[in-house]
Amino acid sequence: MNEDRSEVARRVAAMERLRPSRRGFMKVAAAGGAVAAFGGPDIKRALAAGENLPPNVPEWMKTLGPGVTASPYGAPSKYEKEVVRRNVGWLTASEESSINFTPIHMLEGIITPSGLCFERHHGGVPEIDPAQHRLVIHGMVARPLIFTMDDIVRFPSVSRIMFLECPANGGMEWRGAQMAGCQFTHGMVHCCEWTGVKLSTLLAEAGVAKGAKWLLAEGADAAAMTRSIPLDKALDDVIVAYAQNGERIRPEQGYPLRLMVPGWEGNVNVKWVRRIKLGDKPWHHREETSKYTDLMPDGTARQFTFVQEANSVVTFPCPERPLDGKGTYEIRGIAWSGRGKIKRVDVSLDGGDNWRSAQLQEPVLSKALVRFRLPWKWEGGPALVQSRALDETGYVQPTIEQLRKVRGVNSIYHKNAIHTWRVNPNGKIDNVQIA
Amino acid sequence: MSRSLERPALAFVALALAALALLAAPAAAQQKQGRKFPELGRAATAAEIKGWDIDVRGDDGKGLPKGKGSAKDGEELYAQHCAACHGVFGEGEGRWPEIIGGKGTLTSADPRKTVGSYWPYAPTLFDYVRRAMPFTMPNSLTADETYAIVAYVLSINDIVPDTAVLDETSLPKVRMPNRDGFLVGDPRPDVKAEPCMTKCRSEAPRVTSDLAQRLGVTPGRPSE
Numbered sequence: 001m002n003e004d005r006s007e008v009a010r011r012v013a014a015m016e017r018l019r020p021s022r023r024g025f026m027k028v029a030a031a032g033g034a035v036a037a038f039g040g041p042d043i044k045r046a047l048a049a050g051e052n053l054p055p056n057v058p059e060w061m062k063t064l065g066p067g068v069t070a071s072p073y074g075a076p077s078k079y080e081k082e083v084v085r086r087n088v089g090w091l092t093a094s095e096e097s098s099i100n101f102t103p104i105h106m107l108e109g110i111i112t113p114s115g116l117c118f119e120r121h122h123g124g125v126p127e128i129d130p131a132q133h134r135l136v137i138h139g140m141v142a143r144p145l146i147f148t149m150d151d152i153v154r155f156p157s158v159s160r161i162m163f164l165e166c167p168a169n170g171g172m173e174w175r176g177a178q179m180a181g182c183q184f185t186h187g188m189v190h191c192c193e194w195t196g197v198k199l200s201t202l203l204a205e206a207g208v209a210k211g212a213k214w215l216l217a218e219g220a221d222a223a224a225m226t227r228s229i230p231l232d233k234a235l236d237d238v239i240v241a242y243a244q245n246g247e248r249i250r251p252e253q254g255y256p257l258r259l260m261v262p263g264w265e266g267n268v269n270v271k272w273v274r275r276i277k278l279g280d281k282p283w284h285h286r287e288e289t290s291k292y293t294d295l296m297p298d299g300t301a302r303q304f305t306f307v308q309e310a311n312s313v314v315t316f317p318c319p320e321r322p323l324d325g326k327g328t329y330e331i332r333g334i335a336w337s338g339r340g341k342i343k344r345v346d347v348s349l350d351g352g353d354n355w356r357s358a359q360l361q362e363p364v365l366s367k368a369l370v371r372f373r374l375p376w377k378w379e380g381g382p383a384l385v386q387s388r389a390l391d392e393t394g395y396v397q398p399t400i401e402q403l404r405k406v407r408g409v410n411s412i413y414h415k416n417a418i419h420t421w422r423v424n425p426n427g428k429i430d431n432v433q434i435a
Numbered sequence: 436m437s438r439s440l441e442r443p444a445l446a447f448v449a450l451a452l453a454a455l456a457l458l459a460a461p462a463a464a465q466q467k468q469g470r471k472f473p474e475l476g477r478a479a480t481a482a483e484i485k486g487w488d489i490d491v492r493g494d495d496g497k498g499l500p501k502g503k504g505s506a507k508d509g510e511e512l513y514a515q516h517c518a519a520c521h522g523v524f525g526e527g528e529g530r531w532p533e534i535i536g537g538k539g540t541l542t543s544a545d546p547r548k549t550v551g552s553y554w555p556y557a558p559t560l561f562d563y564v565r566r567a568m569p570f571t572m573p574n575s576l577t578a579d580e581t582y583a584i585v586a587y588v589l590s591i592n593d594i595v596p597d598t599a600v601l602d603e604t605s606l607p608k609v610r611m612p613n614r615d616g617f618l619v620g621d622p623r624p625d626v627k628a629e630p631c632m633t634k635c636r637s638e639a640p641r642v643t644s645d646l647a648q649r650l651g652v653t654p655g656r657p658s659e
Contacts, residue, residue, distance in 0.1 A: 086654050093520075093530040094570070123567065136479050136487055142469065146479035154475055176644035180653040205470050216490055222573050224566035226490060275487055282619075284493030284556050286563040290548060293617065299541035301553075303617045309624065319647075346632070351640030355632045384640055388630070396628040406626050410546050414623075422642065433644040 082106075085116060086183060091172075096124035097223070099166065101187030104334065105315045110161070110191050110361070110369040114245045117190035119252045120166055122287075123222030126272055130248075130256040133220065135202075135240070139277035142207030149256055153242060155197040160239065160262065161368045163336045165189040165308045167265035167292060167413040173400075174409040177431045182318035185419065185431060186311075189336070191369035194260045196241030199234050199276075208235075212278040216285075217259050220274035227268045228282035229261065233306075237262050240273065263338030263367040264306040265413070267292050297408030308338035310397050311416040312345055312372070312389035323427035326380040331358070334369045337391035341365070344390040345372040351384035351420065351434050352399070358387070366392075383423040384434060400433055489566055489574075493556035496607030503602035504583025506590040512580055513587045516569045525550075525591050535592050538612060551592030555617050557609035561585050582606070 052058035076083065087100040102118040119125075130149045138144035169188035172178050179185050208231070215234055219225035229238070239260040242249060249255045254271030261269050267287060282288065282304070293301040312335035317323050335342045341364050346355035358372035372387070389397045400417035407414075422430040467473040491498040514523065520531035527533030537547030550560060565581050567573050576584065586601040595601070595609060629635075647653065 088652070088654055090652065093532070097570070123570070123573065136484065138479055138484050138488070144479040144484055145476045146483060147476040151475040155472060177647040178650055178652060180647045180650075181655070184653055205472060205476065207469055218490065222567070224489070224573065226562075226566070277488070277490065279492070281492065281494065283490060283562075284559055285490070286554075286559055286567075289493065289555055289559055289617070290550075290553060295541060295546055295548070296618075297542065299616065301541075301617050302621065303619050305621045305623060307621065307623065344630075346630070351636070353634060353636040353640070355635070388628075390630055395624055396630045398626040398628040402626050402628055409544075410541075422645065430645055431647040432642045434640040435643045 083116065085118060086187075088172075088179075088184060097122045099168075099188065101183045102190050103183050104187050104189065104313070105182040105318050105320050107315070108332075108371070110334070110365075110371050111245065112190035112192055112369075114192065114247070114250045114253065117164075117192065117244075117250070117253055118166070118188050120188070120266060121221065121223070121252070121271075122225055125252045126221045127251065128220060128256060128272060133256050134274060135257060136275045137202060137206040137278075138275075139215070139279050140209040140212035141203075141278055142209060143205070145202075145206050147202070149242065152197055152202075152240065152257065155201055157195055158198055158239060159193055159195040159243075160237075160260070161191065161193045161365050162260065162262045163189055163191040163308075163367060163369050164260070164266050164269055165311070165336070165338075167267065167305075167308065169311075170415040170417070170419075171412045173433070174404070174411065174415055177433050180319050180431055182313065182315055182320060186313040186315075188266070189334075189369070191336070192245050194239055194241040195243035195246075196239040196257075196260065199238040199240050199259070200236075202240060202276075203235065203278075206278075208278060211280050214279050214282045216275075216277045216279065216283050217268070217270040217273055218275040218277070219254075219270050219272040221272050225267075225270055225272075225287065226283065226285045227270055227287055228285065228304075229259075229268055230282075231278070233261065233264070261306075263308060263340075265292065265308055268306060292413060294407065294411040294413050296411065302411075305414060308336070309414065309416045310337035310339070310342065310389040310391040310395050311335065312342075312387040312397060313419050314347070314385050314387050314421060317385065317423065317429050318421055319429045319431055322429050323378055323423065325427065326378055329376045329378055331374040331376045331385065333358075333372050333387050335372055335387065335389040336367070336369050337389065337393075337395070338367060339391055339393045339395060340367065341392045342370045342389055343392050345370070346388045346390075347372075347374045348386045348388070349376070349383045352386055352388075352418070355388065378423070380425060382425060384432075385421045385423060386418050388418050401435055489562075491558045491562035491565075493559035493562070496558035496561075496603065499558060499561060499603035499606060500578040501603055502578030502582050503600055504579050504581070504586055505600040506583070506586035506595065506597050509583035509585070509587025509590075512576075512584050516572075516576070517584065520570060525588065534588060541613075541616070549592070550588060551594060551612065553613050553616070555611055555614050557585070557589065557594075557611055558607050560588060561606060564588075 083103050083106040085100040092098040099120040100118055102116055133149055135147045166188035213231050214228050216226055216228055241258055241260045257273050258271040259269050259273050293303045294305055295301045314333040316332045335345045345358045347358050348355045358374040361371040364370050397418055403417045420432050420434050422432045520528055521534050522528045525535035534550045537549040537552030540547045582601050586599050589595045590597045
């Protein structure tokens, strides 16, 4: 992969040709985003001024703060305004069919705050009145049924913490390192607690007809998003969810009703779900033929590759969060597997020559993010920081070279390679690929 | 009213009610039978389902509505509803998706996946255009208009002649060039890695790609 640089450059040039307005857009994005994306100096300046530091009494102790009516629905501190979702303007032609990224580099633990969960829509976010939302179940069933939201909420409920990842997460980097930020290399993932009714409960009400093997789930958005899902999975652990992190689902995550399909690629977790139709075969719709299929080097494509295989990334340090001098740090990151529980996460500081197992934060949940940590004393030298996840099936997260050897560089989807951050002696962190 | 008169009257009402119940019974009983939570939700009516049941199955066209349209009529409709984004010949205006060309590129370094080069089934095009296009006004075309536009898009991809007229029986018979290009099913895990812990490398790591820092495509990060 020595020609890697020119590969990426060529690819970008190719995109440039196809998309003449990209340059203009990038200039705007760079100008507008530069300050926001890499915060920190503000806070440092305030601290340097010192007026709120000991021995002085800080100003916020000398006046009353706002009372309990000031913020009926709370918001993060104004000092956290840089912790937001960001998009990559040149990726798509329109913002309504586009994606943004979770700021995973700024988060701790495993729960993604609802307002920071990455968004992927194909026709914008519909504004749905729950009183006028319906779920229809029909097709190969004994009794076609229609449910109101009130009906659905009255069914026995279940809650589960689970990750959801777009299969294109990391997909910009099959050929080489392109994105100078953890948010953009791995931010198409979130992990929330979801509450709803098991799909199997609703299907039992409708009565699955003999011979039914697949279902089609359809969203009530302007893309009328559809995906085919095997009935086995639907009856296993799929949830028809109405709540996320304790409150009703956010509009951009599927309000008032969505499918949650544990461990499977984001797109099948159909948002704003209005219709479930049972059938004997898949539907081969646009999102499971033209998109969300994995093009192999021989020109054939894999279809219905649903599972998100084990993946992990170090979220500190990373390009957005450089090191501030030698000394004590904790390497932190997240790992996840669509096949079950993460069993172990190893961390390397020398580009994969030697590994140490990181500490996993309990509880380690199946098909959820797990937080890993490793104490680190940085002596100021160069390092190549990597993480490698192993799941309970024995699967080991591969290197990018191993992945490319089998799948080439054209598949877009399901890139779950070990990621490398290069630590420079000045503390700056680069996104690189190594052999 | 005397008791003797009252009784038969009541009996009559009861009988009438029973008869009514009997009449209603088959549908209701059938509906509730086998349900664990029969009071939640209700039977979806045929009319309700008909309005929402818009899917067309890709491989056999099941669900295609009655109707027809010609590529010739489609040309006009396409110009009106689609060309602004996808280009007059499907080449894609600006950064909007192209929907023609790309044949022979799937193994190249720059694969172009389009209706002509990649899509395996023609009815999928009908399904998608009806449910999602035109982008800003989905679900607005009639069945005939959709058949015509689909015929036009297939014709500019050289898949049907520009004299083609398509309907619910002929569209499923259109064979797409990449019909056999898909492997259904998931062969993964297909990459096997070893969980080696010490001295795992035979040679020192070599950086093969660090363009990210200079490429200038990351929001908030101007190129160096």
